[in-house]
Structure formats: structure tokens, C-alpha cells
Amino acid sequence: MAIDRASNPRARPTLPLRAAIAECLELVIAGGFSLDRALEQYRPRLGDPREQGFLQECVYGVLRHVFSLRARLADVLERPLRSRETLLECLLLAGIYQLREMACPAHAVVNESVAACQLLDRGWAKGLVNAVLRNTERRGQALQAGADEGPEAQWDHPQWLIGKLAKAWPDDWQALLMAANARPPLSLRVNALRVTRDDYLAQLLAAGIQASGVSAAPQAVVLAQAMPVRELPGFAEGLCSVQDLAAQLAAPLLAPRAGHRVLDACAAPGGKTMHLLELTAGQIDLLALDINDTRLGAIRESVTRLGLACAIRQGDAGDPGSWWDGLPFDRILLDAPCSGSGVIRRHPDIKLHRRPEDLAALAHTQRRLLDQLWPTLAAGGHMLYATCSVLPAENEHLVREFCAAQTDCEVLPIEVSWGRATGHGRQILTGEERMDGFFYSLLRKRSDG
Numbered sequence: 092m093a094i095d096r097a098s099n100p101r102a103r104p105t106l107p108l109r110a111a112i113a114e115c116l117e118l119v120i121a122g123g124f125s126l127d128r129a130l131e132q133y134r135p136r137l138g139d140p141r142e143q144g145f146l147q148e149c150v151y152g153v154l155r156h157v158f159s160l161r162a163r164l165a166d167v168l169e170r171p172l173r174s175r176e177t178l179l180e181c182l183l184l185a186g187i188y189q190l191r192e193m194a195c196p197a198h199a200v201v202n203e204s205v206a207a208c209q210l211l212d213r214g215w216a217k218g219l220v221n222a223v224l225r226n227t228e229r230r231g232q233a234l235q236a237g238a239d240e241g242p243e244a245q246w247d248h249p250q251w252l253i254g255k256l257a258k259a260w261p262d263d264w265q266a267l268l269m270a271a272n273a274r275p276p277l278s279l280r281v282n283a284l285r286v287t288r289d290d291y292l293a294q295l296l297a298a299g300i301q302a303s304g305v306s307a308a309p310q311a312v313v314l315a316q317a318m319p320v321r322e323l324p325g326f327a328e329g330l331c332s333v334q335d336l337a338a339q340l341a342a343p344l345l346a347p348r349a350g351h352r353v354l355d356a357c358a359a360p361g362g363k364t365m366h367l368l369e370l371t372a373g374q375i376d377l378l379a380l381d382i383n384d385t386r387l388g389a390i391r392e393s394v395t396r397l398g399l400a401c402a403i404r405q406g407d408a409g410d411p412g413s414w415w416d417g418l419p420f421d422r423i424l425l426d427a428p429c430s431g432s433g434v435i436r437r438h439p440d441i442k443l444h445r446r447p448e449d450l451a452a453l454a455h456t457q458r459r460l461l462d463q464l465w466p467t468l469a470a471g472g473h474m475l476y477a478t479c480s481v482l483p484a485e486n487e488h489l490v491r492e493f494c495a496a497q498t499d500c501e502v503l504p505i506e507v508s509w510g511r512a513t514g515h516g517r518q519i520l521t522g523e524e525r526m527d528g529f530f531y532s533l534l535r536k537r538s539d540g
């Protein structure tokens with residue numbers, strides 16, 4: 092399997108582009124690696140930054156369109172590939188994607204994919220790769236599958252997820268799925284402690300970078316085109332951070348004030364932690380907790396880059412006895428682990444890795460975290476429950492059941508222009524106002540409970 096190749100010390104240190112793409116894709120599709128981890132392994136194996144950019148674009152694109160690409164591959168294969176030929180399948184899916192969506196010269200795609208066969212120990216498949224890609228080119232068929240090819244190929248999502256979304260959002264599921272297949276915008280959060288949004292927009296303009304503000308999120312800027320963040324004006328000096336628009340709604344909803352004790356219970360990699368500190372000029376007593384110590388490293392880096400400070404601690408939010416000092420929190424942000432169904436456009440590997448049976452386990456964890464953290468909230472305090480999911484089982488249904496079991500919990504209305512009220516919170520569906528799919532529920536602990 093590709094996993095062995097990737098962790099194999101004998102593996103070639105550098106690779107030709109098409110072979111790197113096929114191996115990287117196989118790590119995700121057959122090896123179960125996250126897209127981020129697979130790219131981390133393969134980017135350094137391409138010397139040229141342009142090739143690294145091509146790898147990224149192609150791998151993201153293939154995963155976004157993996158179901159329709161498989162339908163196109165089936166059209167041109169005389170008989171299906173053997174199931175263990177995942178590496179060959181990846182080489183072919185990538186080739187078809189390059190022909191259909193990346194406007195690459197056909198001769199380069201065909202010749203280099205055929206040449207990659209040898210390197211990938213698939214010399215026997217040269218003729219097959221040549222025939223499949225030449226046929227694809229000759230047919231000139233669009234990538235998009237029709238309804239007659241089945242829902243997975245038509246919507247480029249797994250059937251179980253299409254079914255759940257169609258049931259939950261009968262008027263919106265098609266737009267939601269199309270948005271989940273589109274490239275997301277690159278949005279930034281301007282550091283309110285260092286610069287105003289208008290001043291930063293002016294700096295971007297002066298640097299020749301097109302961008303605009305967004306009314307729903309006061310520190311947010313959306314770039315007209317993605318670019319390497321290190322090239323943004325003042326990025327290294329902490330003038331801005333990368334954060335989706337919907338994620339920028341959390342800190343203002345929690346509305347911490349100077350002197351508050353605040354818990355960010357599932358904090359890593361720290362986007363919302365930093366926003367909380369920026370909005371309060373660091374005048375809150377903030378604990379950033381996460382179960383994953385490696386991911387906490389990103390918070391340590393961000394506080395340094397942005398010149399901020401907070402307590403950072405590894406711990407299980409569902410076991411407060413192991414980290415809580417017994418002093419209640421005025422504000423708690425529970426940005427719970429979830430299916431990620433609202434951020435598939437940023438993490439298309441979720442389509443392949445998430446299984447329907449994961450949802451029950453996730454809901455169990457989400458409920459455990461709510462139950463265990465609630466006693467740590469002060470009377471009169473606020474807890475913001477958030478997920479980047481568009482599935483009611485992790486959102487509205489979960490919070491409704493939690494509230495029914497409490498005597499001292501009140502749902503606060505979220506009166507805003509974005510999203511839709513669900514009863515116990517507010518749901519944003521992927522793509523609405525250019526946002527990721529997110530759910531927010533704001534809970535208050537009554538003192539008379």
C-alpha cells in the first residue's frame with residue numbers, strides 16, 4: 092500500500108509530478124490519510140514551488156470530484172480495474188481531472204502519466220493509461236455527471252450524506268452540495284488590536300491584492316483570489332490571520348468582557364482563541380484547552396506571532412476533574428469535534444473518510460462534553476456550542492435534548508442577519524454569504540435552576 096511507500100526510508104526523496112500526485116492521492120483514498128497529512132508528505136518531494144501548487148490543485152480537485160471522475164473513468168475502461176489497483180486508479184483519475192478541469196495540454200498529460208507508470212512499478216499499464224487518457228481527450232465529455240448516472244456521480248458526494256442532507260434541508264440540499272464542491276474563498280481576520288479593517292484593505296489594495304469586507308463579520312476580509320498567506324502584507328507581524336467568515340462569528344457571539352474567566356474547551360488550532368483575545372485586548376483570563384497536544388502547538392505559534400497571551404493546556408474537556416481549578420467560567424466556547432460536513436469544500440477528503448456510523452459516536456462525544464462542561468459554567472454565564480456541521484443530529488437535535496435534561500439552561504436568541512433560526516440555535520448552510528457551514532447555539536445558565 093502507499094502508506095508503506097510513504098513511510099518507507101527507501102522511498103525516493105524526489106518524485107516526478109504525476110507520480111507524486113498518484114501516490115499522494117492513494118495515501119488519502121486507500122491509505123486513510125487526511126488530505127493535509129498526505130500533502131505534508133508529498134509537497135517537500137517536489138522541488139519546484141509551481142509543481143507543489145499543481146500537486147495541491149490537482150489533489151484537491153480530484154477529491155472534490157472523485158465520484159464523477161470515477162464515472163468518467165468507467166466510461167472509457169473496457170473492464171473495471173482490479174480493486175487492489177488503487178495507485179493506477181489514482182493516476183488515471185488525476186489524468187482525467189487534468190484534461191477536463193485544469194486545461195493542461197493533452198500531450199503533456201498523456202505522455203507524463205504514461206511515463207509515471209514505470210516509476211510507480213506499473214510498467215505493464217502504460218498501454219492502458221495511454222488508451223484511457225487519449226479516449227477521454229477524444230470524447231471531450233464534461234466532467235459533470237447526469238442524473239442517470241446516480242446521485243453520487245451527479246452530486247459528487249456519498250449517497251448516505253446526500254440522503255441526510257436532502258432530508259434535513261429539502262429546499263436547500265442541492266445548493267448546499269454544489270457549494271460544498273466549489274472552491275472556497277480565502278478569508279482573513281484582521282487583528283483588531285493592530286489595524287482597522289479599512290486600513291488593512293487599503294494596504295492590500297496598495298499591494299495590488301483585490302479584497303472586500305463582509306458586513307456579518309466586522310474583522311473579515313475576503314480575497315478575490317487565493318494566494319500564499321506569507322505574501323500578505325504584515326502577516327508575519329500579526330496584522331491578520333486566515334479564518335473562514337463563519338468561524339469569525341463565534342467570538343462576538345460569546346461577547347467576553349474584560350476580567351471574565353473564559354474557557355475555550357476545544358481550542359486547537361486556535362483561530363477562535365486568538366479572536367477572543369484580539370477582541371478583548373487580552374483583558375480576559377483565558378484557558379485554551381485541547382485533548383491533542385500536537386494541535387496545541389499551532390496555538391503556541393499564533394500567540395507568539397500575534398503578540399498575545401493565554402493559558403494553554405492539554406486535557407480532556409469531558410473530564411474537568413483532571414484540569415479544572417474549581418473556579419467557574421463566565422464564558423465557555425465549546426467548538427465541538429464534529430463530522431466537518433460544513434467544511435467539505437476545504438477538506439474534500441471528508442467525503443471519503445466520514446462514515447454514517449461515525450455520527451452516533453460524534454453525537455455521544457458532543458453530548459458528553461456539554462454535560463461535563465455545564466457544571467463549570469458560572470450562574471449567569473454563557474456557553475456557546477458550535478460545530479462546522481450541517482447535520483441536525485450534531486446541532487439542533489443534540490442541543491434540544493441537552494436543554495431538555497437541564498433545569499438551569501436557557502437558550503438565548505441569536506438575532507443576526509446570517510443563517511437561519513432552528514429553534515435552539517442558528518444554522519449556516521455551506522456557501523450562504525460565502526461562509527462555511529456552521530451551527531451556533533448560545534446557552535445561559537440561570538441562577539434560579
Ligand SMILES: C[S@@+](CC[C@H](N)C(=O)[O-])C[C@H]1O[C@@H](n2cnc3c(N)ncnc32)[C@H](O)[C@@H]1O
Pocket residue numbers: 338356357358359360361362363364380381382383386406407408409426427428429
Ligand atoms: C473543531 S476543532 C476546534 C477548532 C478551534 N476551536 C479553532 O477555532 O481553531 C475541534 C477540536 O476539538 C479537539 N477535541 C476533541 N475531543 C476533545 C476533548 N475530549 N477535549 C478537548 N478537546 C477535544 C480536537 O483535538 C480539535 O482540535
